[in-house]
Amino acid sequence: MKCQTFKKQLSAFQDGALSHEKIGAMRSHLRSCDQCRKLYRESEAILNMLTMLPEPEPQPFFYTRLKGRMEQIPDTERHWIQKAFLPAMTTAMLTLGIVLGSMAGRFSDTTLQPEHDLFDSLPLEDLNILTEDAYTTGYFDLSGVYGGAE
Amino acid sequence: MQEAESDIQLMEQVKAGRESAFKELVKRHHQSIYNLCYRYVGKHEDAEEVAQDVFIRLYRSADTYQPTAKLSTFLYRIAVNLSLNRVRDRKRKRWMSLEILREEKGVEFEGSSRDHPDVSLELKEKQIQVRKAIDSLPENQRTAVLLHRFQGLSYEEIAEVMDCSVSAVEARLHRAKLGLKKKLKKVIE
Numbered sequence: 001m002k003c004q005t006f007k008k009q010l011s012a013f014q015d016g017a018l019s020h021e022k023i024g025a026m027r028s029h030l031r032s033c034d035q036c037r038k039l040y041r042e043s044e045a046i047l048n049m050l051t052m053l054p055e056p057e058p059q060p061f062f063y064t065r066l067k068g069r070m071e072q073i074p075d076t077e078r079h080w081i082q083k084a085f086l087p088a089m090t091t092a093m094l095t096l097g098i099v100l101g102s103m104a105g106r107f108s109d110t111t112l113q114p115e116h117d118l119f120d121s122l123p124l125e126d127l128n129i130l131t132e133d134a135y136t137t138g139y140f141d142l143s144g145v146y147g148g149a150e
Numbered sequence: 151m152q153e154a155e156s157d158i159q160l161m162e163q164v165k166a167g168r169e170s171a172f173k174e175l176v177k178r179h180h181q182s183i184y185n186l187c188y189r190y191v192g193k194h195e196d197a198e199e200v201a202q203d204v205f206i207r208l209y210r211s212a213d214t215y216q217p218t219a220k221l222s223t224f225l226y227r228i229a230v231n232l233s234l235n236r237v238r239d240r241k242r243k244r245w246m247s248l249e250i251l252r253e254e255k256g257v258e259f260e261g262s263s264r265d266h267p268d269v270s271l272e273l274k275e276k277q278i279q280v281r282k283a284i285d286s287l288p289e290n291q292r293t294a295v296l297l298h299r300f301q302g303l304s305y306e307e308i309a310e311v312m313d314c315s316v317s318a319v320e321a322r323l324h325r326a327k328l329g330l331k332k333k334l335k336k337v338i339e
Contacts, residue, residue, distance in 0.1 A: 011324040015298060017305050046331050049280050050299050052273065056188040059198065063176050066202045070209070
């Protein structure tokens, strides 16, 4: 193994993140290279210094204080309200929407007036003065209105 | 004897509104989360507050939580983000406060004096130097070091928490060690 490779893998070697094969190669190089061995010892000394830091201990009754804080936060209450009422509100809105929709449907009748309504709208005098052309025109008009022509 | 329920099973119960399940999750994880928060913020009161924030977030996210990763990974991710936010907020306010002066005198390190009152002055000084060296690292490198060296997470677990590749974790740890070596070489010698 070259020193360059050793230096590149040193961090992973110290972290125990190398394969068994690579660990073997690293150890073998350590035995044979003074410079890399010195580098390894310096790195180990740095990592050992990290263990100097004391282990922090949380205060007891952490959950009690956590719970107390959660009970004071308005958002928590809102969360519970949402959990309880949101499904009911959704159902009520859907029901209202269906009812309103069906009611609106009754007033949106776009179907054509029956025949007698159409003729009722024309004054009798207009019917009397119809020429042949006018009759034909009227016939086609009627066909168009009733959607009859295939 | 009944087998302990898994974190995922407990989260399902939290979703259903069972407080006892939430309490059990807090009991299982609060030590490690508190430790991590403390490593970032350096004060017990702040660490406790951030740790509480982590579990409040967990509780609020119960409805949408998906067990795609370990719960501890999810918790660590929240803890890292909230801790970094707290550190950034404090840095913004620092120039107005006397904290800078206290830190320069080496008084701002309550951990060692509170937890180990019999620790020698020399050791306390070294602890302050180590703490400063870690705090001086860029955020990504500091996070990788804290998760690996203090929380014992593997490269793969760190990659999940930090949402990066394993090779990125390796690179960050490598650079972090070079940075620490530079800062602490005089302390060793």
